[in-house]
Amino acid sequence: MPSSPFYPIGTPGQPWGAAELAQWRARQVRQRSYVDDVLAAIEQLRESFDVASYGEVVYGDEHFPLMAIRSRHWQPGLPGVLVTGGVHGYETSGVHGALRVLQDLAPAYAGRVNLLVAPCVSPWAYERVQRWNFDAIDPNRSFRATSPAQESAALMALVAPLRGQLVAHIDLHETTDSDESEFRPAVAARDGKAFEPSTIPDGFYLVDDSANPQPAFQQAIIEAVEKVTHIAPADVHGGIIGSPLVAHGVIHYAMKDLGLCAGISGAKYTSTTEVYPDSARATPEQCIAAQVAAVGAVLEFVSEIGR
Template sequence: MHIMNLTPDSYPIGTPGQPWGATELAEWRARQMKQRSYAADVLNAIDALRSRFDVSTYGEVRYGDEHYPLMAIRSRHWQAARPCVLVTGGVHGYETSGVHGALQFVDQHAQPLSEAVNLLVVPCVSPWSYERVHRWNFDAIDPNRSFRESSPAQESVALMQLIASLAERFTAHIDLHETTDTDESEYRPALAARDGLPFEPGTIPDGFYLVDDAGNPQPAFQQAIIAAVQKVTHIAPADADGQIIGSPMVAPGVIRYPFKSLGLCAGVTGARYTTTTEVYPDSAIATPEQCIAAQVEAVRAAIAFVVAAQRASADML
């Protein structure tokens, strides 16, 4: 667990106690520089999957003269009797292992699993912020607080429209995320500055954990994922107060948030089984490859749980 040594009201943009206006937003945008390529890293990887999966453009994000196609990967030969599973990554563009974990899962594991489930994978929900290694979009909005009616985030609207366009009801949704040191050194201070609030330093958990839905808790589902992932990387312990990122740990490596009321991506389908994964890429005892592997293992374990649950239900009929 890392405690960040930051002082309140130290963010370089804005006036303490005053929310940002257009001037501060423009200053913030000017600081966001491209650091990697969505086309090279994501679109090229998706193109390589077209011979084995159905690939579609479900929307487009446009900011000024920049535009990014939004891509979805779908297993072939969907069948009504199979559970439908959604996997999303890159809702926060800076959370690298979510994007590459989703792509690696499709490449290495999705084809055989599609004999048991219908799979829809959206590897990178927020391409503008992926390129700039940032949490927010161009408008300094967090897409993962924007999955709601009249959403201000293009990325969130596009994904909600994709899901609404499908006739199928999803059984599970796994949303792949990271918690990084920059959450405390950059993003939470920026959030406080943007909203004109004081910044209150917190702690960063060292290890993998899950966020369950407080409105629809599925403890057995979460623990099945934790059990699988702990074979790949370490699970985050609770802090001295029994919490992870300020929320009570309800089971090893699990906390709960109200998905719908917070506008979180994991609440967008209304699926029975939902979770948000969180890996810690800044850990001294985890590599970037382990973080990607943890995301892949989380998806595989979630699907295995769903398939077993469906079989158990069928056996009772």
């Protein structure tokens, strides 16, 4: 039995069934518009990029086109970079950071890098400021064969033909106070487990792949982001979110084993960014700028090694 306050849906120690899922869905309120915030911004990019839908998420009578934007003159000999945002819909700076990369950074790398951007992988969750999808599934634990998440399966299908062409993949995320107040208690309740409190790091950090660590790549990103916002320090245990620091602002996860988005591309260089938007030391604009700086470092790193 959990010792901390229990989530308001479900029975302690018992996984959710259909009734609990229905209760959870009833709590999800549309707070913003994917059409207005994301699709409208993408429309403005059509003159400079190839824009296409790579699928559709359908939940009841709601239909969300999934959009990808890529370099207009894709050249097979150039290094490819994949940028993904909004795998967790509530992580706002990832979505808007990916869009701003296309608006502000991408033109400078035309002819140097092939760029593919999926700026909002989970549009239903974006509108509800939610981590999970409609089925209470975390897309960023669902990038695996026979994925139960529509969002994850569609992105994997988009990327599969490009395996071997992609040199780098950066997946843009946030770690928020609501991770601890809402989302971690929710997953414990959903799975019938006890909620174990943790801490939220104050600052930016990166997740590298434990099966394919690339310290120089991560360091290049950290150095760029540090000019924009602060890097998360180690906690009292010498780590971040339960993982030991392997370098300044860097931890390791087993990306493929955990079904994480950053493990889908087969790229040599992969990273997941984590911005902290609830910090007293950061503004929403800084959070977006940090994501843009991270992608800029990736583009520069890849264009240099491709020369």
